[in-house]
Amino acid sequence: MDRKTNELNMNKKELIRIVTQELNCPISQEKVSLVLDKAIEITHRTLDTGESVKWSGFGSLVIKEISPKTLYSPMLKKYIVSKGSRKIVFRESGKSKRSMSE
Template sequence: MPIFVFQWFDMNKTQLIRAISQDTNRTISQEKITVVLDTAVQVMKHALDSGDSVKWSGFGTLTVKNIPPKRLYSPVKKEYVLIESVRKIVFVEHRKQKSYSESMSILG
């Protein structure tokens, strides 16, 4: 099983595809990786559009949060303005599991 080793920097889609291809010793073509990533994104978009959460074990959860309308004061207009409600995608990172030795030190 390949171990993904990424440098910690902003990574665009092309760099991600190249890194996956290199970590799989180029056994999977970059074209196939692109199709899989694009399909995964489309499936996630569809799930989020329908109000479902997307849970990715060991990574995190994407959910849609409804932000209610707000009444804010505009210093430019010098009056209160109503901001419409919006839907916002929220990512919650999964908590890291404690290692076996850490859990045993707590117990005894």
């Protein structure tokens, strides 16, 4: 890769460029972008149903339910209950963990 060594983040545009480059075949960046966009759309749709998304050798995206909590509000001088929520959590696969530690 020709990325700068001090860069720690990869954005979508750079990912598309690198995938296109490493496939080494006549697939345009626009087509790779369409595939990536569709994969993201399907991932969102799957997570919205409550199912997890598993990528073998990489990890899983799962929905974690955050339960409501009772908190004290010093301004109101009373206890309030926060709303419950859902968040997306990434769980790294064992294979991915092993490759990162090598």
